[in-house]
Amino acid sequence: MRQPEFPKTVAIACQGGGSHTAFTAGVLQTLLREIDTARYQIRELSGTSGGALCAAIAWYGLLLDDREKGAQLLESFWHDMASSQLSDALSNQMLIWLQRNRAYVGLPEISPYLLPNTGQDFLAATIARHIDFERLPKLLHAHSPALMVGAVEVLSGDFTLFNSRHRSPEQGISLEALLASAAIPELFRAIHIGQGVYWDGLFSQNPPIRDFLSGKDCKEAKPDEIWIIQINPEKRSSEPKSANDIDDRRNELAGNLSLNQEVFFVRQTNDWLARKYLTAAHLKHVDIRFIPLDLELDYPSKLDRSPAFLDLLLAEGRRQGGVFLEQLSRSAS
Numbered sequence: 001m002r003q004p005e006f007p008k009t010v011a012i013a014c015q016g017g018g019s020h021t022a023f024t025a026g027v028l029q030t031l032l033r034e035i036d037t038a039r040y041q042i043r044e045l046s047g048t049s050g051g052a053l054c055a056a057i058a059w060y061g062l063l064l065d066d067r068e069k070g071a072q073l074l075e076s077f078w079h080d081m082a083s084s085q086l087s088d089a090l091s092n093q094m095l096i097w098l099q100r101n102r103a104y105v106g107l108p109e110i111s112p113y114l115l116p117n118t119g120q121d122f123l124a125a126t127i128a129r130h131i132d133f134e135r136l137p138k139l140l141h142a143h144s145p146a147l148m149v150g151a152v153e154v155l156s157g158d159f160t161l162f163n164s165r166h167r168s169p170e171q172g173i174s175l176e177a178l179l180a181s182a183a184i185p186e187l188f189r190a191i192h193i194g195q196g197v198y199w200d201g202l203f204s205q206n207p208p209i210r211d212f213l214s215g216k217d218c219k220e221a222k223p224d225e226i227w228i229i230q231i232n233p234e235k236r237s238s239e240p241k242s243a244n245d246i247d248d249r250r251n252e253l254a255g256n257l258s259l260n261q262e263v264f265f266v267r268q269t270n271d272w273l274a275r276k277y278l279t280a281a282h283l284k285h286v287d288i289r290f291i292p293l294d295l296e297l298d299y300p301s302k303l304d305r306s307p308a309f310l311d312l313l314l315a316e317g318r319r320q321g322g323v324f325l326e327q328l329s330r331s332a333s
Contacts, residue, residue, distance in 0.1 A: 009043045011212040011223040012058075015259055016049025016181075016202050017231030018302030022310045023293045024054040024229045025074040026317020027324075031227075032058060032067040034325055039332065043223055046148040046208040048201035051229065052181040053077070053127060055207075056173065059147040059164075060131045063139040073130045078314060080126050082307040092305050099300035100244065112189050120188045124179055133175050140164060147173050150201030150208045151180040154190055159204035161211055170194040206255060209262035212286075213269065219284040226266065227324075230292045232256045237296070244298065251299045263288060291324045293317075
């Protein structure tokens with residue numbers, strides 16, 4: 001049996017999903033701390049919405065060449081995001097209660113432009129405490145790990161990819177780019193960057209994956225493996241019948257739609273290479289592996305910022321990350 005060649009290059013893609021992406025942070029903590037760097041090298045990360053925020057913090061730790069620092073920043077980011085103050089906790093629980101009882105409670109739909117922008121300002125301040133954006137230009141060099149963040153341009157409907165390797169500052173990684181990827185239109189105002197007006201990347205690529213392969217001239221520049229941290233479950237154990245269960249499942253399926261399209265691109269390329277339909281020297285087979293959130297959670301819990309819930313997700317992410325690395329080690333031996 002032929003032994004696998006190491007080190008393998010890895011790209012990590014982080015699906016969006018609100019508070020559920022605290023799970024993503026837990027997975028990334030384990031990967032940063034425990035990955036065998038002689039076997040696997042993280043070359044790129046991508047993310048959308050909450051997944052983009054987690055990917056960006058992990059990427060920042062890699063740029064600092066301090067994986068433990070990156071893991072600690074992921075922990076402190078979610079602790080800072082938690083609704084710890086009494087007033088915040090009460091309002092957060094009220095929001096979740098209203099969401100879970102929306103079939104029975106008629107509520108007016110209010111534009112975020114008619115409300116104070118405190119939520120988005122709070123998110124911006126929290127991100128800025130964990131990533132020193134002014135320091136980024138000095139940390140980036142030709143061989144630095146890359147970060148891609150997905151968003152959608154509202155007026156044109158074009159998918160937008162903010163990329164740390166892009167030469168234009170407007171298309172690079174910035175605080176505004178991360179806010180754009182997380183600009184859920186029901187909750188936050190659109191983010192203006194240059195001439196563009198941006199909403200949450202859940203409407204485009206969730207998360208960006210095909211861009212790990214496209215636009216690269218040689219196969220050595222492409223990753224050997226893509227690891228996907230998946231928030232929305234592919235399957236459910238029972239048929240949704242209540243109004244809330246139907247809404248929950250619709251949200252999951254919508255969240256996975258673009259993910260499955262991105263994955264199809266890679267799998268189709270792999271299949272055509274195996275069948276000799278494609279022989280281009282700049283293409284190669286790329287393995288895809290998933291690290292899924294297996295807990296059955298409802299849509300309103302994506303808004304839940306209670307400390308206990310976020311700690312549960314962080315712990316589950318760390319556990320699943322450990323299971324993934326153990327399985328990876330067994331498959332490689």
